[in-house]
């Protein structure tokens with residue numbers, strides 16, 4: 376008897392399992408399958424993606440439903456369209472030897488009529504995303520009033536995405552006697568609420584360590600004056616050339632206005648809000664998914680259920696009224712085990728809200744400064760140089776080479792490099808070199824006597840960016856590895872800490888860009904760092920560290936700013952205007968060209984990540 380047979384699975388399923396090449400059940404399968412086959416019970420299973428949980432509920436579900444009846448008997452709710460399709464495919468593979476079983480996927484962004492037609496043919500199992508499910512129920516296109524099994528997959532993710540009301544609504548259309556099986560990677564309070572309210576004495580299964588929901592999202596706030604919100608937004612985008620973000624605004628009007636301004640200023644932006652037709656929204660979402668849109672400006676309602684995994688940044692252009700909404704927003708990034716950053720642009724008077732959010736999310740915000748023009752120029756310069764280095768040569772230029780060489784023959788190498796870089800860089804430099812500091816005074820709440828627990832919890836702020844660290848005696852470094860080498864700020868910090876054998880706190884302000892990064896240490900480590908990385912290779916490639924000319928990083932350089940704060944604040948108004956008026960300058964062309972390479976980069980890394988997700992089975 377194989378291990379799968381011992382779990383009580385029927386022959387047809389065992390045959391499918393053998394076709395799939397599964398040799399032995401995973402832990403979650405071993406624990407769930409016998410239990411679900413034997414008992415009519417509710418279940419809460421804590422298991423991560425990649426542990427084989429689809430089969431853990433899929434096999435018992437297939438075995439228990441009646442394939443001779445065409446009534447819908449099983450409903451699987453999943454957070455995203457991607458996952459919905461993945462589950463549907465898996466269930467189809469598992470049920471390949473079951474005659475007459477029909478599994479239908481229901482998700483947004485595809486024709487509702489086609490989906491309704493498939494349902495009409497008789498679907499014993501429906502796999503759906505909450506938004507589309509609710510829509511189809513309200514239009515009478517699906518009937519889930521007779522289901523026996525309801526599976527909530529990745530429940531934490533669904534709640535994180537703001538689907539609580541939709542789920543409640545959907546469940547109210549199902550019979551009380553059904554069994555509910557809830558799968559979740561973490562057990563935050565919201566998931567317990569669902570378990571308590573909608574389930575009946577659920578059995579609990581935990582695979583691996585119980586995870587209270589370690590956050591992979593870093594929360595940052597930037598204090599600016601209200602009129603500088605927009606230039607601040609642009610700088611945040613410019614300081615992160617690989618950004619792939621959702622920018623949240625409070626109203627439809629602001630959403631449209633900010634998106635229009637960004638587009639006008641040459642950014643790859645799009646608007647998503649309720650005043651657009653379904654068709655327009657689908658178009659925007661498709662462009663976003665394909666990463667043709669780098670900054671999706673959205674209202675909270677419209678952004679609900681955005682099912683894109685690789686979002687690097689959430690930017691709160693304005694804070695929402697409800698704290699709850701903030702958690703939904705920030706949950707759009709840092710998904711599927713990746714890290715992400717949630718940035719909030721606030722005015723001084725809104726700082727109290729930050730404290731309230733910290734209490735709610737039980738995580739501290741890092742007080743950051745809007746990067747100065749020079750810092751942005753430096754980031755962009757390295758970005759450009761790396762882009763040149765990584766550009767694939769188009770051999771068609773060979774035909775023109777003799778003529779080109781002839782034109783450039785009197786220019787020596789160094790001069791040529793400077794000229795090539797200047798083609799792009801000068802535009803940027805002109806645009807930003809005289810720009811003003813956008814940071815509003817009092818960005819540190821300690822100034823306002825709001826220190827509270829912050830002092831005691833100081834070390835909890837330390838997540839790669841020690842922005843409260845003194846910049847005196849601090850050295851900033853450039854390192855030639857970045858996101859496309861698989862690093863995010865956490866893993867780069869770990870790599871540096873391990874390589875240099877220094878304490879975690881020794882490395883701070885780690886800021887990863889697409890193909891390079893920055894970090895800081897206190898000056899005492901400089902010699903060791905430069906000598907360690909003088910001939911340092913990883914996988915045959917030199918990892919190079921240099922001291923950056925910009926010792927403070929984005930959080931530093933306070934002296935000059937503080938000295939001229941009064942004046943700067945007046946000037947910053949004109950700085951804002953300058954930003955706007957010169958928008959056709961550095962910002963425009965750089966953004967477009969850099970984005971092409973970004974999208975490729977992110978695409979690759981997302982591919983890598985997806986395959987990792989699969990590989991991570993055990």
Ligand code: AMP
Pocket residue numbers: 396397398399400401404423424425426427428429430465989992
């Ligand atoms: P899941 O956690 O359901 O997303 O599953 C992750 C991957 O593991 C899927 O591609 C499954 O096909 C595969 N898988 C599920 N169960 C097993 C098993 N017992 N042995 C090998 N692979 C499995």
